[in-house]
Amino acid sequence: MEPTTKKSKESIGNLNNKNPGKIATENMTEAQVKIATFSGQSSNIDGVKSCDQLVLDYLQQPASIAQEKGVHRDELSRQLKIPVEKIMESIRSLEEEGLIYSTIDEFHYKSTQCG
Template identity: 30%
Template sequence: MYGGGGHYDGGGGGGGTTNANSLFGGGGFMPSQSTAVPESSGGGFSKGRNAQTLLPLTVKQIMDAAQASDDKSNFAINDVEVSTVRLVGRMLCKIERVTDVSFTLDDGTGKIDVNRWENESSDSKEMADVKRVTDFNDITHHFLHCIHVHLELTRSKAPMNASTSTPGNVNQVRLPNNQATTFSASGNTAGNDISSLVMSAFHDPAVINLEHGITVEYVIDRLKLPEQEVREVIKGHVEVGNIYNTIDDLHYKSALNG
């Protein structure tokens, strides 16, 4: 039931979604690199003006961050404290009351409940501003903006990692993988990357629902990585329970979709 009429809406503060020129002008939406680097090496994320940063995000990014955080009212994405966010998606199930307006926003990556005038529910977002999308290029632009900001923020971590990993690994592309936190780290950057790649092969939409899973040979062929290393990584994942054997010793499946 699409009570909201299926309109596209952009939520967030300060950003004009109707004027494409202003969006392309650069504006102040990109969090500066300095905001992405934690102020201390003791972990956690930096506070202060970061909380005012308007981050273009997808619903999935928010869901993943919210689930990873114990503190439901305060969480970080890419080590940047998230406060005001910008989402673009379809408005569903809009309910207008005297005291508040609530609806569900579906941006294709997931759905999230949005409230205006109340923030009592821990899993809902308080809406600062909402605009109807009139130029549909704004949808394309929003998701490109999400990709751009995400890459900027993840790349800016590289200098930080330099102190903890070998110099040769600093420039290595680190694929963002939400599953990376679910299995134990080997302490080696390159190892983690292969580990992430292997898991991402198991989580590929094309194979994740295969009843019998996939073979090691499939993963090797898919990733074009050395056979021995892939076999070792898969063995490690089996031992920690991230993947398991299905019909025989050759087929494996991720435990994610159990």
């Protein structure tokens, strides 16, 4: 009898993925990449930014900085094409880190780094 060779689960799981530990996104649609990103599978997949970073980047744009009252969470959701629930998760996280703050109410936010 010939000895059987066993492949580890990790090597089997990574046969189609050149970068173990990363999600292969080359065959995914943009929507699939967003879903993978926002489902917590990775905070940064092959250059796709996390929701937290997208929100922070948006709040640091000159047009956002110019808004005296801050940016409404619905605007963030609309412009970034991310569900409001995910926007709110990012807002809570960014507030805890001291990177953003609420302005006139719990729906408007500004970056601490840009005024």
